[in-house]
Amino acid sequence: MQTSYQNRRKTELVGALMLASAALVWGCAFVAQSIGAGYVGAFTFLAVRSWIAFLIMLPVEKIFRMLGKTKKIKSDAKGENRKTLVLGGLICGFFLFAGSAAQQIGIAHTTTAKCGFISAMYVVIVPVIYALFGRDVGLKTWVSVLLSVCGLYLLCMKEQLMLQFGDSVTLLCALLFSVQILAVNHFVKRTDGIRLVAAQFLAEAVFATIGMLLWEQTTWTALAAAMPAILYAAVMSSGVGYSMQTLGQEKLNPAIASIIMSLESVFSALAGWMVLHQTLTLREGLGCAVMLFATILVQIPVEKAMIYRKKDTA
Numbered sequence: 203m204q205t206s207y208q209n210r211r212k213t214e215l216v217g218a219l220m221l222a223s224a225a226l227v228w229g230c231a232f233v234a235q236s237i238g239a240g241y242v243g244a245f246t247f248l249a250v251r252s253w254i255a256f257l258i259m260l261p262v263e264k265i266f267r268m269l270g271k272t273k274k275i276k277s278d279a280k281g282e283n284r285k286t287l288v289l290g291g292l293i294c295g296f297f298l299f300a301g302s303a304a305q306q307i308g309i310a311h312t313t314t315a316k317c318g319f320i321s322a323m324y325v326v327i328v329p330v331i332y333a334l335f336g337r338d339v340g341l342k343t344w345v346s347v348l349l350s351v352c353g354l355y356l357l358c359m360k361e362q363l364m365l366q367f368g369d370s371v372t373l374l375c376a377l378l379f380s381v382q383i384l385a386v387n388h389f390v391k392r393t394d395g396i397r398l399v400a401a402q403f404l405a406e407a408v409f410a411t412i413g414m415l416l417w418e419q420t421t422w423t424a425l426a427a428a429m430p431a432i433l434y435a436a437v438m439s440s441g442v443g444y445s446m447q448t449l450g451q452e453k454l455n456p457a458i459a460s461i462i463m464s465l466e467s468v469f470s471a472l473a474g475w476m477v478l479h480q481t482l483t484l485r486e487g488l489g490c491a492v493m494l495f496a497t498i499l500v501q502i503p504v505e506k507a508m509i510y511r512k513k514d515t516a
Contacts, residue, residue: 217453221462224446229469231439238431241424244306245413252407255440259400266396290389291401299406301378311368320372325350325464327380329457349496356489387456395448
């Protein structure tokens with residue numbers, strides 16, 4: 203019979219694999235997003251991508267419900283449970299939209315390397331916010347955060363880090379993504395994860411559509427040219443990636459989740475090397491190795507092993 207510690211470790215490892223899979227999908231989506239940005243504006247790209255992702259999630263949710271894999275959400279007299287789903291979708295969707303839009307605006311005014319490094323700073327911001335709310339982060343997690351930042355710097359930065367307008371907007375993007383990660387962590391434990399993903403995409407689609415109608419003009423020719431990239435981003439980056447994020451975060455605390463998801467930068471560099479034949483320098487390879495080590499380190503169950511062994515022998 204498995205001990206409670208072993209069951210907990212199995213759950214956490216499944217969550218870590220889900221988040222690593224999300225990071226892999228997001229890293230490989232970098233090329234598609236760059237191509238799409240060459241044809242349509244940021245709000246247009248986000249709006250079409252989010253509507254497609256939302257429509258994809260509708261049959262997925264039905265399949266999960268038929269298989270009995272969704273949480274039962276029953277409204278009480280005041281409808282509080284459904285209100286939680288709606289509120290979660292609105293909050294998570296807004297910060298997902300705002301973070302994605304800020305990243306797209308920022309990358310137009312800074313270099314790709316600096317944008318990649320600054321965007322991934324949620325790996326620091328998340329545990330800091332988590333600690334400010336009185337949650338225990340742990341020394342091992344802080345060490346992994348420091349290693350992740352060092353790895354990101356080696357991987358992304360090839361110039362001096364001086365904050366200009368684009369850099370500042372990208373830093374805002376990192377803060378917004380940090381809040382989105384924490385919001386997902388809060389609501390996924392109070393409602394069904396798959397439905398939360400669908401509600402998040404619906405909210406993002408509405409916000410992005412408003413931005414598109416107010417500030418952008420798009421031709422059908424440009425939209426058709428961008429559609430292959432949008433479809434990849436909608437199906438893989440949104441549908442698969444954010445579903446994995448939501449389900450994975452249900453099993454991990456957000457500080458550890460942010461470290462694993464920062465592997466997006468590693469997978470982006472490796473995808474560019476393998477698919478686009480871009481050169482991966484020794485410095486960049488070292489950055490990848492440091493980030494991978496940080497991710498492995500945060501999964502080593504030193505403190506929890508002692509706690510659960512005491513419980514099991516009690």
